[in-house]
Amino acid sequence: MWLALGCALPLFASDDIGLIRIGDPWRFSLDPPPPGWQQPDFDDSAWPEAPAAFTFAYSGYEATSLASVNRPYGAAFFRRRFAVPDPAAVEWLVLRLDWSGGGIVWLNGVELLRENLPGAPGEPVDPGLQPPLRNRTWPRLIDLSAWRDLLRPEGNCLAIEWHEHSTGGYSSALAMELLANFTRGPALQAAAPGRQTILWQTPVPTEGWVEYGPGEALVHVTPPTPPGTNHQLTLTNLGPGRTYSYRVVARSPDGRMAASKPRSFRVFNTSGPVRFAVMGDVGTGRPAQYTLAGRLREANPDLVLMVGDLVYPEFSRNRADFRWFSVYAEHLRTTPYFVVAGNHDVTYASDHSFLDHFAMPENGPILRERQAAHQGPEGHWAYSFDCGDVHFVGLYVPILLPDYDLPEDSDQIAWLEQDLAASNRPWKVVFLHHPLFSSGPHGNDDYNGNGLTDTVELGGRLLPLFQAHGVQFVFAGHDHIYERHTPWQGIQTIVTGAGGGSLYPIYRLEPTSLRAFSHSHVTLVTIDGPEAELVALDLEGRELDHAWYRREPPPADTLWTAARHTPADPTGLPPDGDGNRLGQTFDLVGKPIPGVTGRFAHPGRLRVEADATWVHLGLEGMALPEGDDLILFVGVQGRPGAQSLAGLGNGLPPPDDEGANALDLLGNLRFADGFEPVIACVLGDEFADDTDRFFTRPRRVVMGAAGEPNARLEQPAAMGQGVFRLEAGFPEVT
Structure with a gap:
């Protein structure tokens, strides 16, 4: 018996880096297969198919649950076919793996890994064997480069035999992806007119550089990054509005080299139309998150705003890839994402590493993670940037717990007022995690215990400031719903917090509520001249909402x-x-x-x-x-x-x-x-x-x-x- 949570499977194709990505569909069987099932040419067409990751629990944090009351936990068998367009270009082959219990991994019929199970390589294991208790820990990078010669252009197969034994819940999981040469990225961030920042990670220490140029010509080369596994470079003096191609190159101290396939991006313009997408509360690893990632790629926006709660149950460096970077990997190579932190990214975070993973603009105030208490990691939690006719402002308001509150005399509010006053863009858009109005459960919160609902309190602090400086749109998340409100002093507020997380009910309707839906969705906004058009799409691409905003009459x-x-x-x-x-x-x-x-x-x-x-x-x-x-x-x-x-x-x-x-x-x-x-x-x-x-x-x-x-x-x-x-x-x- 099997149960796939969510909706239709996303159609992800192998690329030059993510040979198998988290969220890709796998064939699987809960019955012992015949000998030779690990071989590439084995016929698995009768096996059901579901997206990774897998669990034997009802944790709500993986794409597919294999939970059943009709059979004891036992072995489950998985197969995923994939292509490698140029096997000779694979210098480093890496398996990112997080599993409970024990298991065996094969590539094209050759055993590569056996953990928490008895026997020598090649020796079969009783399908009913229950291994020693082992909960999932953290995803690991396992170097498979010694077996990269097994790869062929077509018809490859990664096979896994998984013997689950955990305490259940979130501790039960099989999450896996197979990567070539790079373990993260390339990812576009911190874009600005004339500039583009690119991030990437390598499985071994390397130096790296970017080759780039207008159109398809890679005529420029950056200086190399210092040796390491985390890399960041900013391209400057780019032509606003122009399209550039680029690739990243990695070279290890022993002379081994690898390069990503060229991708292209469009440099932010100094004026003109802008099309952007907004999502929040995304990182559960459920099918809805992968499906909406596909909707983002189809929409082809100029940029993406993420309004917090990027990773569940809490952000950590060990979860960042499976829950976020790998999910949006292909789109990140061509489109810059701008993120702000939500409560699950900081308040409940185990390692407080959120800022270490992103390269956001650094023009905001230096804030501590617990801004009201002036404690925790410091950095540019709030920032602003321009694209075309729009000035965007990302605020740090994850939750109004006392340590994370936003006092009226805070450095962030002082900076915000100066920043908005200094902008001459005709459109101003603010995005943050905590909503100013909401008909979801968080609309009744009072986390700082002062007798005021947090939405009313936050709105009282921010809305007059927004009104004074001509802000037209405010996007937030936190409540896992979609909601659009009537304007407040000409300001359009929208909750767009159901980008992949579990859905929340419409708890009670705000007096200003116009449209309120408990549906997974992505919000798309096109600003052109004096008019903005907003469309919210559900998982199937159907319109949940369609609205317009006009600054001035014809x-x-x-x-x-x-x-x-x-x-x-x-x-x-x-x-x-x-x-x-x-x-x-x-x-x-x-x-x-x-x-x-x-x-x-x-x-x-x-x-x-x-x-x-x-x-x-x-x-x-x-x-x-x-x-x-x-x-x-x-x-x-x-x-x-x-x-x-x-x-x-x-x-x-x-x-x-x-x-x-x-x-x-x-x-x-x-x-x-x-x-x-x-x-x-x-x-x-x-x-x-x-x-x-x-x-x-x-x-x-x-x-x-x-x-x-x-x-x-x-x-x-x-x-x-x-x-x-x-x-x-x-x-x-x-």
Whole structure:
């Protein structure tokens, strides 16, 4: 019996470094296979397939659980085929391995390793044998270079016989990957206009350098790094916006050399459009993490922001590769990642090595890991950088425990204010681990015990500062959900913390919550000119959310032409005539007219279509606080209309009102010269099927799926809904 946790397997192909990566699918059997099963040509097509790593427990920290109540723990047998495009280029062959119990490893039928099991090499082991108790320890690098001559271009097979015996839980694991020449990287980090930093690790001490150049020509060579296994070089004087190719070269003291295959990257531009991805709370080793890593590669962003909790259950140098660097390895070779620390990266960390693994910009304040207590490793935990039209700021707010709190008089807040004030970029994006609003469980935390929820306290410290300096977006994690809120003073806050970790429930809805989902996802943002577009994708690549942010209106003299089109009836229309449903789509094709994001709402985008009889209006991407109305005023060229709303309603409260109170309350509204609307559309929630001048708009609505009713949770004063003429009494348009 076997159980694969999560979703569909990722399709990872062998590359020149990761011959077998963590997360790759393996064939396996829980029944003893026939002799010769370790050979490359053995037919394993009838064996099930699942991604590594494996466990015999329900720990929730590996990709595949083999747990079963129907059989005792015994041997499990694994096979993974792989290709080596150029075996002669493999100078160092390394197995990264972490296993409990005992086991045997074969390469192309030759035994390479036997641990915690009896017998000489080649001697079989009873499949029912239970080895001495041994829990997993830490991943180890095992040098297999003496057997690299066994490699061939196609049809290689790594086989493993695993006899599990542990105390269970997190202690049960079989995690493995086979690497050629490099044990980490090359990885792009600390990018900036004209600069690119590259990190890599080698299995033995070497010196290293980077060969690079514009286009495909590797015409430049850096000075070598000092001998060692950890390497870092920064390329400078690069042409902003240009594409460069590069490879890293390693040379050992005895003259052995290896090089990575060339990859390319695009240098950050000094201005212009930017496309970036945001994820958080990723490193559990579950299938969702590998699947979303594939979504990142498919999206091809200019850069990736990681908002903390990179490794579970806690960050350590021994877990960094299996949980993070190896998962995103191929994408890291072409795309810079920027990370900030979460609570699992520092608060619970066993070796406090987080900063040792990354090369982030060093323009932030020198902070201690426990910043409020001024204790622990120091470094640039917070920083900023520019890409195109965007100024990005990464903050260090892992959790509001007393030692990790962010006091108002902290060095970080003083630096933050100076940094934001000094930037002249038109867009400003902040990313941090702890959210400012959240409908997840952490939205109720009070870790510093002062009687204020941590989100309220942190928002009170940071949001006024963000408002004063023109920040438009704030991305956070911590809660393993996706949530987008209505703007606060023009600031769009988003929780994007389900990048591979276990999902959290929607605990209770924030008053500002617009979209809240307990789904694994990645968030993609494209900023181009005055507009930003945001899309959240789930594991299957389907849209969870799609929204826009507009800094300024289009030029006043812009002429927008209606599309000549008759929209079809909307799909997914519920049979009860009671409002829209999630997943409902509308056949509108006109060029969208963008609305400007306001202090606490966003009108979305308007599409205008016309046929011989009707004018069809459609709004998408509205962001309204619950119970609020959006009023669309429409004028007709050549037809006089209203210059103001004064005197059109009777100004009386219920029960003496005439209805359409959303318009009656705007009696002091005057329109700009040259604009005289003739009708007003009062819109705003999921119950807007018909015109109803005495409609009572709910303060909170929970949208139902297809076939399920929408739920109204509160009933305030009536405002009306629908289309009304701007004449005395606001007559309805029929």
